[in-house]
Amino acid sequence: MKVKILYFAKIKELVGLDNEIIELPASVLTLEELKNYLILRGAPWSEIFLSNSATRCALNQNLMHSNFNIEAGSEIAFFPPITGG
Numbered sequence: 372m373k374v375k376i377l378y379f380a381k382i383k384e385l386v387g388l389d390n391e392i393i394e395l396p397a398s399v400l401t402l403e404e405l406k407n408y409l410i411l412r413g414a415p416w417s418e419i420f421l422s423n424s425a426t427r428c429a430l431n432q433n434l435m436h437s438n439f440n441i442e443a444g445s446e447i448a449f450f451p452p453i454t455g456g
C-alpha cells in the first residue's frame with residue numbers, strides 16, 4: 372500500500388525531506404508498525420523514533436495514537452510535540 376509521509380520541524384531537518392511517498396509492506400498496518408519500519412532504515416529515522424522524545428503523529432490531518440490503522444492513500448505526518456504559551 373502506498374502512503375504519503377510528511378515531516379515537520381526538527382524531524383524534517385533530520386531526515387532532509389519534507390515528504391515522501393512510500394510503498395509499505397503488507398505487514399505494516401498501524402502507525403506504530405510504520406514507525407518500526409522506518410527505524411529499520413537506520414539513522415536518522417532510528418534516532419527520531421527510538422529517542423526518549425515524543426513524536427506526534429497525524430493521520431489524514433487528525434492526531435492519532437500509534438496503534439491506529441492506516442489505509443492505502445493515507446497521509447501521515449510526523450512532528451515533534453508542540454507547546455504554546
